[in-house]
Amino acid sequence: MAGQLSIAKALNEALRKSLENDPKTLLMGEDIGKLGGVFRITDGLQKDFGEDRVIDTPLAESGIVGTAIGLALRGYRPVVEIQFDGFVYPAFDQIVSQLAKMHARALGHVKMPVTVRIPFAGGIGAVEHHSESHEAYFAHTAGLRVVTPSNAHDAHWMLRQAIASDDPVIFLEPKRRYWDKGEVGDSADLGLHSARVVRPGADATLIAYGPMVKVCQEAAAAAEEDGRRLEVVDLRSISPIDFATVEESVKRTGRAIVVHEAPVFMGLGSELAARITERCFYHLEAPVLRVGGYHAPYPPSRVEESYLPDLDRVLDAVDRALAF
Amino acid sequence: MTVKSTTRARKKAAPAVPDTLPPVLSEAQSSESQPDAQPELIQLLTPEGIRVEHPDFPLTTTPEELRSLYRDLVLVRRFDAEATSLQRQGELGLWASLLGQEAAQVGSGRAMRTGDYAFPTYREHGVAWCRDVDPLNLLGMFRGVNHGGWDPNEKNFHLYTIVIGAQTLHATGYAMGITKDSADDAVIAYFGDGASSQGDVSEAFTFASVYNAPVVFFCQNNQWAISEPTTNQTRIPLYRRASGFGFPGVRVDGNDVLACLAVTRWALDHARSGNGPVLVEAFTYRMGAHTTSDDPTRYRATEETESWKVKDPISRLKAYLEHEGLADEAFFAELEAESEQLGLRVREGVRNMPDPDPTLIFDHVYAEPHTLVDEERAEYEAYAASFEGGENH
Numbered sequence: 147m148a149g150q151l152s153i154a155k156a157l158n159e160a161l162r163k164s165l166e167n168d169p170k171t172l173l174m175g176e177d178i179g180k181l182g183g184v185f186r187i188t189d190g191l192q193k194d195f196g197e198d199r200v201i202d203t204p205l206a207e208s209g210i211v212g213t214a215i216g217l218a219l220r221g222y223r224p225v226v227e228i229q230f231d232g233f234v235y236p237a238f239d240q241i242v243s244q245l246a247k248m249h250a251r252a253l254g255h256v257k258m259p260v261t262v263r264i265p266f267a268g269g270i271g272a273v274e275h276h277s278e279s280h281e282a283y284f285a286h287t288a289g290l291r292v293v294t295p296s297n298a299h300d301a302h303w304m305l306r307q308a309i310a311s312d313d314p315v316i317f318l319e320p321k322r323r324y325w326d327k328g329e330v331g332d333s334a335d336l337g338l339h340s341a342r343v344v345r346p347g348a349d350a351t352l353i354a355y356g357p358m359v360k361v362c363q364e365a366a367a368a369a370e371e372d373g374r375r376l377e378v379v380d381l382r383s384i385s386p387i388d389f390a391t392v393e394e395s396v397k398r399t400g401r402a403i404v405v406h407e408a409p410v411f412m413g414l415g416s417e418l419a420a421r422i423t424e425r426c427f428y429h430l431e432a433p434v435l436r437v438g439g440y441h442a443p444y445p446p447s448r449v450e451e452s453y454l455p456d457l458d459r460v461l462d463a464v465d466r467a468l469a470f
Numbered sequence: 471m472t473v474k475s476t477t478r479a480r481k482k483a484a485p486a487v488p489d490t491l492p493p494v495l496s497e498a499q500s501s502e503s504q505p506d507a508q509p510e511l512i513q514l515l516t517p518e519g520i521r522v523e524h525p526d527f528p529l530t531t532t533p534e535e536l537r538s539l540y541r542d543l544v545l546v547r548r549f550d551a552e553a554t555s556l557q558r559q560g561e562l563g564l565w566a567s568l569l570g571q572e573a574a575q576v577g578s579g580r581a582m583r584t585g586d587y588a589f590p591t592y593r594e595h596g597v598a599w600c601r602d603v604d605p606l607n608l609l610g611m612f613r614g615v616n617h618g619g620w621d622p623n624e625k626n627f628h629l630y631t632i633v634i635g636a637q638t639l640h641a642t643g644y645a646m647g648i649t650k651d652s653a654d655d656a657v658i659a660y661f662g663d664g665a666s667s668q669g670d671v672s673e674a675f676t677f678a679s680v681y682n683a684p685v686v687f688f689c690q691n692n693q694w695a696i697s698e699p700t701t702n703q704t705r706i707p708l709y710r711r712a713s714g715f716g717f718p719g720v721r722v723d724g725n726d727v728l729a730c731l732a733v734t735r736w737a738l739d740h741a742r743s744g745n746g747p748v749l750v751e752a753f754t755y756r757m758g759a760h761t762t763s764d765d766p767t768r769y770r771a772t773e774e775t776e777s778w779k780v781k782d783p784i785s786r787l788k789a790y791l792e793h794e795g796l797a798d799e800a801f802f803a804e805l806e807a808e809s810e811q812l813g814l815r816v817r818e819g820v821r822n823m824p825d826p827d828p829t830l831i832f833d834h835v836y837a838e839p840h841t842l843v844d845e846e847r848a849e850y851e852a853y854a855a856s857f858e859g860g861e862n863h
Contacts, residue, residue, distance in 0.1 A: 198650060204680060209639055209673030216643020219622070220651070236669075243633050244640070251617035251629055254834040288835050288843070312837040339841065386842040 153295070154324040156302035157187050157263075161225065164309045165195050168223060171309060173200045174210055175227030175263075184229055185265055185324055207237035214260050215245055223259045225309055231266040232275025238283075245314045246289030257312045261305075266294070267357045267407045269322035269454055271447040278444060279408035281356075284316045285385040285417075292385040293338060294318035296359035298328035300342075300382060307338040318384075320357035341388035343395060347377030350401035350467050353392060353418060355381040358405045358455060365460040376464065384414060392418065393425045400431035401467045405455050410438040432470035435463045509707040509721050511753060514728040517781040519789025527732040533796040539727050540791060541805055542576040543784045546596040548809040549605050552816045553595075553612070557762040561820050562612045566593045570725070570757030573783030574690050576600060577730025578658060578752070581738055585626070585655040589641035592630040593690075594660050601627040605812075606819040615826055635661055635668030638687065642674045645683035645741075656684040656742040658734070664695025666711065667703045675715040675747070684741035686734065687712075687749045690724060692756035697769040709751035717747045724754030725783040755781070828854070 151159065164171045173188055173195075179202040182189030192200035203210050207228060214224035228234045234241070241262065248258045268277030284292045291313050295301040301319070308315040315338075336342060344359060345366050352362040359380045366376035377395050381387060396402045402422050404415035415436035422434050437455045445453045512524055531539075550568050557565040568575060571593070579600025582588065588597050598608055607620040611630060618629035631637035641659030648655050665671055666689060678685050689708055693700055700708070712719030718740075722733040730752055737748035755778040759766050766775075791797040832847040 204673070204676050206669075206673040206676060208670055209642075209677050212636065212639025212670060212673065213643030213646060213677050216640040216645070217647045218643075219628070219640060220644045220647025222647055222650070239633055239636060239670075240639065244631075244636055247617075248629075249837050250834045251619070252622060252834075253616060253619040254837070255619075255621035256623070257837045291836070291840075313840075386840050388841075 149329075150327040151298045151302070151330050152325050152327050153298045153301045153319070154185060154187055156298040156328075156330050157305055157319065158189055158191070159330075160302045160305035160309075161188060161191060162194070164225070164306055165191065165199060170221060171199070171223045171225065172217065173225050173227065174203050174214055175201075176203060176205055176210075176229050178202060178227050183227060185321065187263070187265075187319075187324075188227065207233055207235075208240050211237040211240035211245060211260075211262065215240065215248065215258065218258050218260050219256060223309065225261045225263060228262060228264045230272075230276045231264050231278035231280060234262075234264055234280070241284070241290070241314075241316075242287050246287045248289075249313070250289060258314045259309075259312045260314045261308045261311075261317050262314070263305075263317045263319060265321035265324075266318040267320055267322065268444060268450055269357065269407075271450070273447070274444065277447075277450065279406065279439065281316075281318060281384050281406075282408060282413055285414065289314065290385060291315045291339070291383070292318065293383045294320060294356035295382065296320065296323065296344075296354075296356055296380050298326070299330045300380075302330045303334035304338055304382065307334060311338065318356060323357055323360065326360070336382070339383040339386050339388060341382055341391040342380045343377060343391065344380045345376070345378040347375040348399060349375050350403060350464055351377045351379055351392075351395045351399045352403050352405060352460065352464075353379045353381060354405045355384060355414075356406075358407060361455060361457060362405055362460060365457045365464070368457060369461060369464060374464065374468070387414075387418070387421075389421055389425065392422065396422050396426045397429045400429055401470075402426075402430075402434045403437060403460070403463045403467055404434065405437045405460055405463075407439055407454055409441050410436045411441045413438055432467045435467050437463045509709065511721055511723050512729050512733055513723040513726050514732060515726045515786055515790060517725070517786050519786045519793065521728075521790060521794075524729070524732075527729065527736060529728055529732040531728070536787070536791060537797050537801060539576060539580065539731070540784070540787050540797070541808075542580065542596070542599060543572045543727060543787065544805055545809055545812055546572050546576060546599050547784060548812055549599070549816060550595055552813045553609060554758070554762060556609070556817065556820050557612070562609060562762075563614050564612050564761050564763060566612075566761045567758040568593050568595050570755045570778065570783070571690055571692055571752075572596050573727035573787075574688075574724035574730050574752035574754050577727040578660075578688050578734040578750070581731050581734035582658060583655070583738070585653070586738060586742075587626040587628070587641075587644055587655065587657045589628045589637040589644070589657065589659045590630055591634065591637065591660050591662060591665070592632050593662075594630070597660065598627055601625040603627050605816055606823070609816070609820050610823060613820060613823060615823055616830075634665035635670040635674075637661070638665075638671050638674035639677070641685050642678045642681075642683050642747075645678065645685035645747075646681050648684055649681065654742045656686065656738040658686045658688050658738065660688050660690065662689065662695065663691040663693065663700045663703050663708060664698065665689075666708050675711070675717075675749075678747040679715045679717050682744070682746040684744075685747045686737040686741055687747060688734065689749065689751045690754055691751050692724075692754050694756050694760070694766070694770065696760040696764060697766075699770075707751065709749055712747075712749035715747075717749065719749035719751065721751045721753055724752030725778075725781045725786070727783055727787060
């Protein structure tokens with residue numbers, strides 16, 4: 147792929163390639179046609195692939211996912227766009243009770259190759275219901291795969307892998323990073339569900355995904371100035387989680403801090419803390435700490451910076467971990 | 471006035487529709503301008519077993535076809551009764567009886583072509599029968615050995631759907647796929663009066679109409695959603711909902727197998743010919759409980775149920791066959807013997823249905839390998855094997 151691409155463009159190119167490579171691939175969503183989606187992720191695709199394959203749908207999320215299931219039963223491979231994270235809840239039954247369980251209840255006789263793309267998480271100064279981090283709901287549901295890229299290369303290749311998967315994939319796009327640019331390689335260097343050590347270190351492991359990977363990388367860079375070498379693991383996949391990579395890192399560093407935008411209570415950090423405790427008990431120098439959102443509705447945008455984990459909150463947790 | 475202008479607007483929006491409508495539909499539309507008018511009930515066989523003609527739904531049947539429909543009705547009822555008994559004997563965890571709805575299901579089921587596709591609720595045992603799905607497959611789910619598990623594509627009969635109304639969207643999506651494939655198949659989506667209140671059903675109507683999808687929405691209005699009467703779901707006859715979405719709706723006598731056959735056949739052909747969806751409201755009655763866990767004596771009067779007994783779908787066809795001399799005693803005797811055989815097969819089949827291996831829990835969660843499921847399966851297997859005597863603890 148030529149040069150530096152934004153995450154948005156890398157996703158757009160992934161959709162284009164998927165449409166080119168498989169005539170059964172369809173895009174469905176609100177305003178994804180002429181407008182190219184509210185974030186322009188599908189820009190130009192309806193023009194090139196037609197209204198039959200890039201489908202502007204009625205404004206009904208349950209309807210979008212429900213009809214995508216029917217199209218999948220007919221042999222299609224729908225890629226659904228939910229316009230904003232907070233708009234996915236009307237489709238919750240179709241995702242959790244229908245899409246996720248269809249393969250199991252059919253004893254494998256039918257496959258559900260449906261990708262549900264959702265721009266998620268906050269930090270863009272939006273009105274309410276536009277900044278949700280709901281990954282834990284989906285990760286809690288067997289039958290779904292849940293992934294989120296943090297950079298342009300992963301955005302491109304993980305989306306192509308998600309579309310190619312015969313299982314339903316919830317593909318969470320860190321919307322505040324859409325315009326971040328990066329090199330997109332010529333091939334996928336990792337499987338869809340592998341984690342990546344994006345910065346090596348020895349003193350503590352920061353575990354993040356999606357929009358928080360950049361925050362953790364910045365925190366690690368700042369900590370280095372104080373002589374602290376922090377390792378950063380980008381999980382990439384939320385279900386399943388690549389615990390092997392997490393375990394290997396934490397056993398080396400002895401300390402783990404999980405960072406996500408979603409509320410700490412019952413968040414991914416809780417599961418990671420439990421698993422790390424089970425797998426790395428004798429290597430831990432400190433309890434696993436969590437940095438995340440509060441048990442409150444996502445706040446009005448004028449105070450969202452106080453809700454979202456930032457460099458200082460991550461470093462505060464690092465201080466506490468290293469104090470043990 | 472409002473209704474009239476709506477009708478005009480619809481004709482403008484979907485010019486393909488009115489051309490192929492039988493006159494009855496335009497009559498039904500005109501009755502919409504008189505909200506208190508009694509809806510027309512399309513009927514070809516009266517409760518007394520008298521064959522009547524309907525100008526818009528002519529139906530020619532051979533004696534053999536009539537006997538075959540009668541056979542379907544009788545065997546489906548027998549299967550259903552066996553299942554209720556098996557639940558009472560503890561062989562099934564639950565059963566949702568179709569008693570009273572045999573004609574709606576057999577009539578619509580026999581209207582389908584091989585390539586057509588049915589999306590059922592959890593009560594469409596009669597449709598399953600018409601699609602040649604083995605009745606024992608249906609019982610596996612109610613026994614608790616699986617959640618369905620048959621291959622939907624083998625007989626074009628989707629798995630039962632328990633969350634009401636959800637399958638109407640699957641049906642619509644499937645029908646959208648048929649259009650994309652330029653095929654001439656059609657889809658039939660079953661749901662009930664209760665499900666008509668679900669948002670998914672309205673969304674399915676919307677998607678089907680704007681994409682002109684070849685789907686027939688077949689609503690069995692059996693008057694009761696567990697304990698709630700249809701008046702809790704709607705102020706207007708349900709078939710009239712279609713007009714707000716811009717496609718035709720008709721009400722058929724759901725206890726008249728011939729009318730259900732003729733109307734559904736028309737509706738499927740209408741849909742497959744590129745004219746978009748149709749709503750059929752089959753006006754029928756749930757003679758039994760909602761399921762074997764329900765007690766209808768708490769919420770409905772015996773007199774009401776009794777009043778529907780005289781409209782029974784099987785006895786009216788039997789009366790017709792008898793007084794027209796279309797079936798002799800040997801036919802009825804043979805059918806009785808076949809019915810006994812079916813009962814025996816169902817009873818033995820259920821009683822001999824093995825429990826699945828517990829590792830079924832981990833099978834098919836995903837189509838492709840998933841590390842967490844693999845890990846938990848291995849943990850379970852090691853745990854099970856740790857008991858004396860191995861895995862069967």
